[in-house]
Amino acid sequence: MNKIVTLQQSVMAEDEKFAAAIRDRNTRMGLLMVNIIGSPGCGKTTLLEKTALHAGLSMAVIEGDLATDRDAERLARLGVPVVQINTKGGCHLEANVVEKAMESLPLDTLDVLFIENVGNLVCPAEFDLGEDFKVAVLSAPEGADKPLKYPYLFTSAKAVLLTKTDLLPHLSFDMEMFAEDTRKLNPAAPVFHVDSLSGAGIEQWVGFIKLKAKEKKANVR
Amino acid sequence: MNKIVTLQQSVMAEDEKFAAAIRDRNTRMGLLMVNIIGSPGCGKTTLLEKTALHAGLSMAVIEGDLATDRDAERLARLGVPVVQINTKGGCHLEANVVEKAMESLPLDTLDVLFIENVGNLVCPAEFDLGEDFKVAVLSAPEGADKPLKYPYLFTSAKAVLLTKTDLLPHLSFDMEMFAEDTRKLNPAAPVFHVDSLSGAGIEQWVGFIKLKAKEKKANVR
Numbered sequence: 001m002n003k004i005v006t007l008q009q010s011v012m013a014e015d016e017k018f019a020a021a022i023r024d025r026n027t028r029m030g031l032l033m034v035n036i037i038g039s040p041g042c043g044k045t046t047l048l049e050k051t052a053l054h055a056g057l058s059m060a061v062i063e064g065d066l067a068t069d070r071d072a073e074r075l076a077r078l079g080v081p082v083v084q085i086n087t088k089g090g091c092h093l094e095a096n097v098v099e100k101a102m103e104s105l106p107l108d109t110l111d112v113l114f115i116e117n118v119g120n121l122v123c124p125a126e127f128d129l130g131e132d133f134k135v136a137v138l139s140a141p142e143g144a145d146k147p148l149k150y151p152y153l154f155t156s157a158k159a160v161l162l163t164k165t166d167l168l169p170h171l172s173f174d175m176e177m178f179a180e181d182t183r184k185l186n187p188a189a190p191v192f193h194v195d196s197l198s199g200a201g202i203e204q205w206v207g208f209i210k211l212k213a214k215e216k217k218a219n220v221r
Numbered sequence: 222m223n224k225i226v227t228l229q230q231s232v233m234a235e236d237e238k239f240a241a242a243i244r245d246r247n248t249r250m251g252l253l254m255v256n257i258i259g260s261p262g263c264g265k266t267t268l269l270e271k272t273a274l275h276a277g278l279s280m281a282v283i284e285g286d287l288a289t290d291r292d293a294e295r296l297a298r299l300g301v302p303v304v305q306i307n308t309k310g311g312c313h314l315e316a317n318v319v320e321k322a323m324e325s326l327p328l329d330t331l332d333v334l335f336i337e338n339v340g341n342l343v344c345p346a347e348f349d350l351g352e353d354f355k356v357a358v359l360s361a362p363e364g365a366d367k368p369l370k371y372p373y374l375f376t377s378a379k380a381v382l383l384t385k386t387d388l389l390p391h392l393s394f395d396m397e398m399f400a401e402d403t404r405k406l407n408p409a410a411p412v413f414h415v416d417s418l419s420g421a422g423i424e425q426w427v428g429f430i431k432l433k434a435k436e437k438k439a440n441v442r
Binding site: 041091143150170 | 260261262263286287288289291310312339340341342343344347360362363364366367369370371372373385387388391392
């Protein structure tokens with residue numbers, strides 16, 4: 001088993017070169033890149049749709065899915081530049097594929113490039129795509145116990161989103177447990193409560209992204 | 222990359238020996254083993270809690286989680302024999318670990334052994350644990366587009382469960398799309414609609430499991 005672990009590490013190290021190259025280029029360009037990670041159906045695409053409707057943020061999206069281009073279609077309909085990656089069963093995106101996808105996006109017109117990773121709370125957390133930071137998305141119906149059960153993502157994310165808050169009245173979601181566990185795992189991360197259908201909380205989230213995009217641009221040497 | 226693929230296949234082949242040994246033993250014993258797969262928070266543990274409350278089915282559970290033993294605790298409270306496996310970041314269960322867990326369960330008193338796999342709609346679908354069949358669990362809030370977006374599980378499962386149907390009135394869930402896509406991917410699989418909170422649909426699901434357990438016992442040579 002040692003041999004395969006070593007080989008896997010070397011393949012990951014190979015991919016980390018792509019991640020480093022992406023990060024270098026984005027730093028030179030002042031382009032913010034955000035890696036959105038969450039379970040299937042936690043509301044990642046709807047969040048990006050609502051984000052796109054907000055004025056004053058030029059964005060593009062790279063969509064990761066096992067199959068179909070439904071998510072890319074939804075965003076393209078809003079005029080968002082979008083590239084769909086189908087992993088054909090792969091459980092996460094990798095930097096070499098992301099770099100290729102970036103080639104067909106108008107990078108120098110953008111404030112932020114969102115990566116919507118494959119719907120999976122586990123594997124995507126372990127792979128560096130060259131992003132500025134990861135965002136952990138949890139939908140309220142998944143339950144308040146998920147941060148502790150899937151700690152790797154919630155520890156490494158720079159922001160946490162609780163989505164589908166419109167469903168809270170119909171759920172037994174323990175908000176105190178969620179707040180406490182999230183704070184324990186990741187004291188520095190802001191937590192945004194979002195209902196993408198009504199738009200509640202979207203403004204705070206977009207404000208956070210705008211601020212990060214502005215900081216990124218300000219740091220261009 | 223070829224080298225690592227070959228090595229991974231050989232590691233998987235090694236694990237398949239454990240899966241085959243489990244399957245052999247279960248066939249000799251007439252023990253049904255069911256591998257429950259679905260996203261984080263789709264309601265797998267609640268489904269098993271409600272299944273355990275039904276009379277006339279002697280069951281045990283092997284719980285797969287990245288971290289915590291909360292799910293095992295919930296089932297143990299109901300008197301269900303349960304073993305918790307913590308994968309420490311691993312995105313799926315493997316047969317060698319399941320075989321070890323089975324050692325501490327009263328196998329010869331059981332009708333069915335449920336495996337609650339790690340919450341993940343992707344990776345667990347690819348690993349044989351020696352089970353009789355996989356069950357795909359989708360919760361209504363995840364959305365009707367998921368079978369086509371995660372086709373590997375929905376194609377290979379022997380039954381599909383739509384859970385949290387109590388939330389349907391608050392969702393824009395396209396039931397026709399769900400039914401049609403599921404049928405296209407897997408025409409033979411029965412689809413159960415379940416609301417574990419009220420118990421609606423649990424009887425049909427338990428009836429299906431009882432039937433399969435009876436068939437398994439009847440086939441003992």
